[in-house]
Amino acid sequence: MxxxxxxxxxxxxxxxxxxxxxxxxxxxxxxxxxxxxxxxxxxxxxxxxxxxxxxxxxxxxxxxxxxxxxxxxxxxxxxxxxxxxKITVPLSPFTPEHCAPNDYGKSIENKVVVIRVERLRPEYRTADRQLVLAVGGFGAHANARGRAVYTVNLYSGKESRWNREDILGVLKPEYMPGWAKERLKQILAEQQAKHKKQVQER
Structure with missing residues (x-):
């Protein structure tokens, strides 16, 4: 054809x-x-x-x-x-050794996960593009039928949608860089404030 x-x-x-x-x-x-x-x-x-x-x-x-x-x-x-x-953090990409395997039997919601480098464009295969917080989507659940995983990038704060198979695994705590820990605190605080505001407006 x-x-x-x-x-x-x-x-x-x-x-x-x-x-x-x-x-x-x-x-x-x-x-x-x-x-x-x-x-x-x-x-x-x-x-x-x-x-x-x-x-x-x-x-x-x-x-x-x-x-x-x-x-x-x-x-x-x-x-x-x-x-x-302009990127101020190390660029070396995360690999399988840095992650707990992507176990479809476990939820990844509210966990820091690593995007597979091959799912990123060649010019963006760097650590700042890989680390994201999974915040929702059917694909984030354990034994999910859906694929969608909604995320927030730890470096840029940009919200994105990925499929569960795009995720390499959950980042092991010992490999969490300092910059990511600080950004994670900020993002969680922002989400908590946003949720509180939504509840008050109901």
Missing amino acids: AEEKRMVDTYEVTHAIHIGDREILFAVDDGKTDCPYMVCDCTWDNPLGIDQYFNAVGSADYLEMMAEFADRVQAQLEAVKAERD
């Missing part, structure tokens, strides 16, 4: 590179003689996780558009490098 073509409107995507928080696309529509080449950005940062295309530019000049494509990829590389330079 032929692979389904990826389309952006009438343009077929011929090159795509995902770096950092977006994907850069180069697309072609040979039927548009005045503007057959197009470059745009794509993200999925929305509740439904659907493709969102923006910053589109087009031209009849292939080299001009390929230069635009390359420039955007380079800009994303520089943005990721700058982001990494």
